[in-house]
Amino acid sequence: MDVPRDLDLLSTSECVSILANDHMQAIQAVQNASEDIATFIEILIPKIKDGGRLIYFGCGTSGRLGVLDAAECPPTFQSSPETIIGLIAGGDDSLRTSSEAKEDNQNGIALEFERIALSDKDVVLGIAAGGTTPWVVGGIALAKQRGAVTGFLTCSPAQNIADFEIALKTGPEPLTGSTRLKAGTATKLTLNIITTTLFTKLGKVYGNKMVDLKASNTKLHDRAIRIVTSICEVSREDAAELLAAADNEVKVAILMHKQSVDNKTATQILTSAGGNLRTAL
The missing domain is CATH 1.10.8.1080 (Helicase, Ruva Protein; domain 3)
Known part of the structure; x- marks a missing residue:
């Protein structure tokens, strides 16, 4: 849908309605990319079964969403915290405070890969809504050098820089350039789908019940x-x-x-x- 350029002239009710309706494009974008998402998961399943890991990495909103999804897996599926790992440019401080300058360092993630001992057993998923973030693009190249399977999740056209790419065509943001909106919503939904489907296929779900649960509270x-x-x-x-x-x-x-x-x-x-x-x- 076309979003009015003059958001600041709208009533509160009009602004809420327009933003809510525009976000429907995020859901459609994920649906349109469902085959690419499924292909990535099919590659991921045997890697995790063999003791490999899924490593998300991104900057800003993209990085925060990766860390969030990784953190939700242990309580939901009783998985090891080491199975799904989220890395964000600038480290944990960037979860609360922006570290935009870190995004421009193409080799910035090298120490993180060393710390977690990234290997050819692992799968990485670089997340960059705009598709060009140096920290993420460089990270994919470094992961390839280490023999890891590489994935790239973007809300821009595919870049052909990874083994597997998921391009979510969310379109222009209602607030120009603010990728925490539709791009963030589509990214969150995609990560939810990846880990939920993955752990379902790994036997953590029976029917639609979270049976791999230890009643700890x-x-x-x-x-x-x-x-x-x-x-x-x-x-x-x-x-x-x-x-x-x-x-x-x-x-x-x-x-x-x-x-x-x-x-x-x-x-x-x-x-x-x-x-x-x-x-x-």
Whole structure:
């Protein structure tokens, strides 16, 4: 849609409506790139299974979104914090304070790659809405030198600088140049899709339930009870007893009920199935 140039002359209601409607293009852009996203995930799955990692890196909004998605994976999927890593130009301070000058250093990420010991087992995804950020473009080149599989996520035309590229055609921003808007929304959605699909394929999901969950606090314990109640078709009281007997491991509790076995046997069955509940059942 065409956004009025004179945003400052609009009423508050008009401004909100226009910005909200314009963001629909972000969702469509992700949908249009779905095949490229799926291709990237298919390459990623065996790498993670073999002990590799996914490393996001970007500057500003792009970097923050990568760090955010990486941080959400352990509590959601009980994955290791080392499986999905987010790097941002300027380090953790840049999560709260902008470090624009860091973006121009094409070799700036070299020390970060050294610190995490980036190798040919890993997959990297450089994120740059505008497609030309030196810190990101240089990082992709450095990752290639280390033998890593390289991906590039941009909201500009494909640059042909990585092994796999995802170009989200979000169009001009309603506030010219502010890529925290549509580009940021499309980027966040894409990263969500990548990790959710990845961990689903790795057996962290059963149906649409987050079964690879350890009930470590009150909220998660309640969620675990609801998951066990739903899948096992038992009462909350019975679900709570199953969880207690399973050391609060949801998949173990479900197996104990479904297979009528004890904790030790359920754990062995699950391990033999590679941690995949559906396979174990």
